[in-house]
């Protein structure tokens with residue numbers, strides 16, 4: 088969630104006087120301001136900072152604002168949600184309509200009035216806050232605060248593309264709590280929910296790298312994506328995770344494999360399988376089935392060498 092006062096605003100203009108005017112209009116607000124004088128510098132700032140709003144001049148020394156706006160909208164490495172507000176001294180209905188149609192959020196004409204600038208920025212930042220909130224609720228599982236199925240699908244697609252491009256392995260782990268129906272039936276649904284939260288906490292504590300991603304993808308089913316990790320590494324990870332869950336010592340007297348809550352894990356990786364999302368998920372599901380068949384409370388991988 089962005090705090091209005093900590094919003095990052097990038098001013099793009101080649102005229103130092105104009106930059107000064109905007110800075111003086113915004114100095115009473117606690118915004119973090121960045122400056123770029125051309126298209127190339129703008130892209131550099133956007134690649135390195137999570138900018139919330141760009142105030143964009145139309146005429147730039149190395150191109151024009153319309154082309155730059157188009158480029159910003161098509162580059163997925165930049166903040167998808169950032170607002171783009173054109174600032175120009177040339178009144179043109181045609182240009183304004185074009186700017187808005189290619190992804191600008193607003194248009195302001197120079198000379199810029201301080202109150203109008205502040206109000207327009209405020210509208211954009213409010214909108215941004217709402218968008219971020221919606222995106223949070225659309226992608227996060229309310230019970231465990233892990234990513235949900237939609238977030239999982241998106242992230243796996245992204246990591247598989249990245250892995251294929253960079254030539255590194257990606258592992259997928261599908262996790263399922265053992266005898267969870269018996270747990271629910273005997274301890275009750277609210278206690279079942281608490282158990283799911285505890286399992287999620289164990290998962291979060293083991294996902295230590297920025298490239299480890301955890302999700303709750305169904306009722307008592309979780310998925311973990313490990314970027315740049317082959318199945319051998321994923322197996323070690325799964326074993327540590329199973330131990331972390333056992334260390335939580337959640338009693339389960341109705342389980343047939345332990346008196347504590349345990350999980351089974353299916354693992355597939357792109358080295359033994361492929362970068363195809365459907366195949367990778369199906370293979371991890373297969374391995375989970377095998378892990379359940381072979382006694383539960385264990386992990387099975389599609390890489391037979393990793394298991395030796």
Ligand SMILES: Nc1nc2c(ncn2[C@@H]2O[C@H](COP(=O)(O)OP(=O)(O)OP(=O)(O)O)[C@@H](O)[C@H]2O)c(=O)[nH]1
Pocket residue numbers: 230263264265266267268269271272275276277278279280283305306307379383
């Ligand atoms: N408390 C709670 N239970 C849920 C939730 N979603 C699914 N479940 C329960 O999870 C249980 C899943 O049971 P099964 O799929 O039969 O699997 P299992 O009993 O764990 O058996 P194995 O996986 O073979 O070890 C069912 O009882 C569901 O009602 C939830 O959000 N909260």
